[in-house]
Amino acid sequence: MSDIVTVEDVPASKDGPAKRSLRPVLRSRTGIIVGVLILLALVGMSYLVGVLRPYSPTEVAGDPFTGLDGTHWMGTDDLGRDYFVRLCIAGRTSLSIAVFAALLSLVVGSMIGLAAGLQGGRLDALLMAGVDLLLSFPSILLALAAITVFSPTRKTLVIVLAVVSIPQFARVVRARCLELREREFILSARISGVRAPVIAVKHLLPNVFPLMMVQLANTAAIVILLESSLSYLGLGVQPPTPSWGRMIFESQNYMADSPWLPLGPAGALLLSSIGWSLIGEGFSVSRRSVV
Amino acid sequence: MKGRPVADTADPAAPDGADGDPSGPVLAIRNLTIGYGTGAPSVRGVDLSVRSGEIVGLIGESGSGKSSVALGCLGLLPKAAEVTADELTICGTDVLAADERTLTRMRGDSVAMVFQDAMGALDPSMRIGNQIAEVVTRHRGVKRAEARAVVRELLDKVGVPEPDRRARQYPHQLSGGLRQRAAVALALAGDPALLLADEPTTALDVTVQAGILELFRTVRDEFGVGIVLISHDIGVIAQTADRVAVMLDGEIVEHGGVEEVLLEPKTEYTRMLLRSVPHLDRPRDEPESRPVAGKPLYVVDDVSRTYRSRGRLIHAVQGVSLDVREGEVLGVVGESGSGKSTLAKMLVHLERPDSGRLTMSEPGHRAGGSGGGRAGRLRRRVQMVFQHPAGSLNPRLRVGTSVREPLAASDTGAKAAAERVREVLREVGLPEDSAARLPDEFSGGQKQRIAIARAIVGDPRVVVLDEPTSALDVSVQAQVLDLLSKIQRAENLTYVFISHDLAVVRAISDRVAVMYAGRLVELADAASLFEAPAHWYTRELLAAMPSPDPRDRPERPERRPRAGQAESGQAESGQGEEAAAPAGCAFASRCPAAEDNCRTVRPEPVELEPGRVVACHHPAGMEGR
Known part of the structure; x- marks a missing residue:
């Protein structure tokens, strides 16, 4: 348009932009709400299952492979443990590892990204070299190597999965910061002698925040799959603690007779991944309409 | 709307672009209204007519609807726009009634547009010559082989120096001014009768702008096209337009000959607009006794x-x-x-x-x-x-x-x-x-x-x-x-x-x-x-600044546009990116007073008289010193 360089001096209308952005926000809100509901349902199941069903996930509750019936909703596994209870309890493991790993990578990755993006120069080059080094290995390979060295406890899993997610975080946050640091309000702050950490917190963070939320949800979706892959390979949380990846691995031999055994944890995995993705997508749509 | 007599476009092979009746308007708008959904329409009751061989300036501040009018003429407004008019014809084609095919043929054949950003109008991955040749072959019915000669002539006419070499270059290899000249050549390639130019010089430096404005005057005289020149800059309009329309909030509030409107404005809005324009010959309105010689x-x-x-x-x-x-x-x-x-x-x-x-x-x-x-x-x-x-x-x-x-x-x-x-x-x-x-x-x-x-x-x-x-x-x-x-x-x-x-x-x-x-x-x-x-x-x-007074315009434009030498020279030396810094004065290649020593010895800033520092071997008006 011709008027890029000229701006009118009438007060910007209050409802104009709001009206325009209503549609995507609504759509994104629905997405976010559905995503949150899915995840809440999964979490709720994993914690309320003790009230619903009288079994513990590790006790032998009946014969092996009872099939679907009233006492064992999803039957029992090869050792006679209640499969539904195990499926629900496994959600605690998978979901909590995903949340904590994503949060940890958010904190560390964002700090790296903010520092590199705001400071630039040598610090930026150094940090990004480290990040690129991490990025150049497939994350599953890195995780495998790390888990083989350290024992696969829940804590190490969180740390390892966080570390492999950090590079993406740092990259995304840095890219946005590089863009923002040339904006006039950041320059104004620098001219006024505002110190770099204050600029980072006051000016960069609020403008990067929506992006961080998108990345957080996306990371959680990836981490949940990664954790299951590790469990499937026997490098996740160790038995008898149930986890979805491990359950898929253990049940695949009985797939022909009892297809619901692998399908249960696979479906739960899919649902939780979709839940996180919906939230991530929702945030990114609403971000576009806001910024 | 086939079968309507007025819906026929002009013959694409028309020899000189003077479609239809030469005295009839190439663009006729009566009571044009453009609205978006509810609320007041963004363009209301606009009347405008353009004859071939004249430049009509459209002045207005941002949001006044001047760009919407241009896009409406081309049928390029978004689908949501509700366009109504008693008449909206380009060379006899009813734009509102025309189907998509007729419109497509009309764009390029009868009407073309030049935008503020020439880089956006040119395909970055195509050589300049090929882009223009494409339009020439499509709209003039010329064979590819002959098209090259036409392209060369077009580039030459719009003041692109070394047209053969430039035709083989890509848009990014041209400076801003040359790029805008190439965009004008591209617009003229279909031999249109009407040219819409939307802020064509806003993104350019003032010395480059002067050349482009001159180009528009030449295009008007040599190609005989009617031009609608949209600008927020009153100086630009004053130096080029024959007639002027002033837009405010979607309406044309004043309309008339350029001297009439800019020298004896009838509406308060135009008077206010003219008052707001800073003048080169008008210093800050204050007593000169300010303590300029501070520490x-x-x-x-x-x-x-x-x-x-x-x-x-x-x-x-x-x-x-x-x-x-x-x-x-x-x-x-x-x-x-x-x-x-x-x-x-x-x-x-x-x-x-x-x-x-x-x-x-x-x-x-x-x-x-x-x-x-x-x-x-x-x-x-x-x-x-x-x-x-x-x-x-x-x-x-x-x-x-x-x-x-x-x-x-x-x-x-x-x-x-x-x-x-x-x-x-x-x-x-x-x-x-x-x-x-x-x-x-x-x-x-x-x-x-x-x-x-x-x-x-x-x-x-x-x-x-x-x-x-x-x-x-x-x-x-x-x-x-x-x-x-x-x-x-x-x-x-x-x-x-x-x-x-x-x-x-x-x-x-x-x-x-x-x-x-x-x-x-x-x-x-x-x-x-x-x-x-x-x-x-x-x-x-100072000479390049377009004066807001239409009487200041050059008496008779030269027959040919001044070649864009200054613009090309600027891309090579004037941008402060001297690859191997030349020894002499950076301005020497454009300077009318340059002599041999200007190209070999860099002039240092010297205080010629108290409070006046000049870096030039041959400063103007100081020969005696």
Whole structure:
């Protein structure tokens, strides 16, 4: 348009932009709400299952492979443990590892990204070299190597999965910061002698925040799959603690007779991944309409 | 709407573009209304007609609907737009009734458009010649082999030097001016009868703009096309248009011959618009007794800054020395790439000079090499206002928080800070409750007022204003300039006012520095610089400024457009990116007074007379000295 360089001096209308952005926000809100509901349902199941069903996930509750019936909703596994209870309890493991790993990578990755993006120069080059080094290995390979060295406890899993997610975080946050640091309000702050950490917190963070939320949800979706892959390979949380990846691995031999055994944890995995993705997508749509 | 007699487009093979009745209008609009859903239509009852061989200027501020009219003529408005008109015809084609195929044929055959951004109009991955040839073969029914000759002729006619070589180049290899000339050639390739030009020179430097405006006059005379020239710049219209229409809020409020409208405006709006335009020959309206000869406050001593970009050295600023005096307004002018913005960034310590010193004349305040805390304190003594009001405020912070920031950094008490913020917001003329609102709720001009409030809140000594009004409409610009002058007097501030617009600089400055290719070429008090420029570049700049008075236009345009030599030369040498810095004067290739020594010996800035520094071997009007 011709008027890029000229701006009118009438007060910007209050409802104009709001009206325009209503549609995507609504759509994104629905997405976010559905995503949150899915995840809440999964979490709720994993914690309320003790009230619903009288079994513990590790006790032998009946014969092996009872099939679907009233006492064992999803039957029992090869050792006679209640499969539904195990499926629900496994959600605690998978979901909590995903949340904590994503949060940890958010904190560390964002700090790296903010520092590199705001400071630039040598610090930026150094940090990004480290990040690129991490990025150049497939994350599953890195995780495998790390888990083989350290024992696969829940804590190490969180740390390892966080570390492999950090590079993406740092990259995304840095890219946005590089863009923002040339904006006039950041320059104004620098001219006024505002110190770099204050600029980072006051000016960069609020403008990067929506992006961080998108990345957080996306990371959680990836981490949940990664954790299951590790469990499937026997490098996740160790038995008898149930986890979805491990359950898929253990049940695949009985797939022909009892297809619901692998399908249960696979479906739960899919649902939780979709839940996180919906939230991530929702945030990114609403971000576009806001910024 | 097939079968309608008026829906027939002109014969594409028509020999000379004079479609239909030569005296009939090529564009006829009666009672055009464009609306979007509910609310008042954005264009209301517009009547406009353009005959071949005339330029009709369309003036208006942003949001007045002038671009919508142009897009409506082409049938290019978004689907949501409701367009109605008693008549909207181009060369007899009813645009509103035409189907998509007819419209497509009409665009290019009968009407073409030139945009502000030539880079967007040209395909970056295609050679210039091929792009034009494509249109020529499609619309003129010429064979590919013959098309090359037509392309060559077109490029030559629009003043592209060495048309054969340029035709083989890609758009990015051309300078801005040549690119716009190529875009004009592309628009003329289909031999249209009507040319719509939407702010075609807004993105160009003033010396380049002069050439393009001349090109439009030539296109009118030689190709006989009717041109609608849309611009917010009254000078541009005054120097090119035969007739003028003034738009306000979607309506044409005044319409007539260029001299009639611009010299004897009938409506209050046009009068206001004309009053707002800063004039080159009109200095700041104040007694000349201002203490211009204040003490040097901020001394820039032999400062240079070089960037490295893709293996090339770019000498953005080279050996600039000047002093900013207490209480003055020092204007800095130059074209894009002249180094004025880099100089501004060094003045506020966003960039460090590679060599040279910046000294604030107060004990203990030296810019270079001071520690963090000291640099912070020093920084607050020099503040800056940027060009783009939209970017200068954090969209997520309330206005009060943004304005208070310089105070927070200097440990002012919360209560005193809040009081001071209210005070400066009042001073820049914003409503009481502004502090609690978000930047989105303010218009461009108001945002710029907030940016000014923010700059002065911490009692700085010097405020650097980097094109503070370039993004604003002319009436808003006048208000902001007034405000800046008022504040300067009230707070006893010193300004460094950077702009490419000489008339704006004239309106506010006491002294003016002219930069070219990273160097200072002239520094003098405003009156003598504008009345008797000594450097040839300054003279060229002043001559290129389109005057808002239509009587100032060149009597009879030359038959052929002046070749875009200046523009091509600029891409190679004038942008401060001398690959291997030539030994002589950077302006020598464009200078009318250049002699042999200009190409071999660089002229150093010399104080020719008290208070007047010129870097030229043969300064104009100073031969006797």
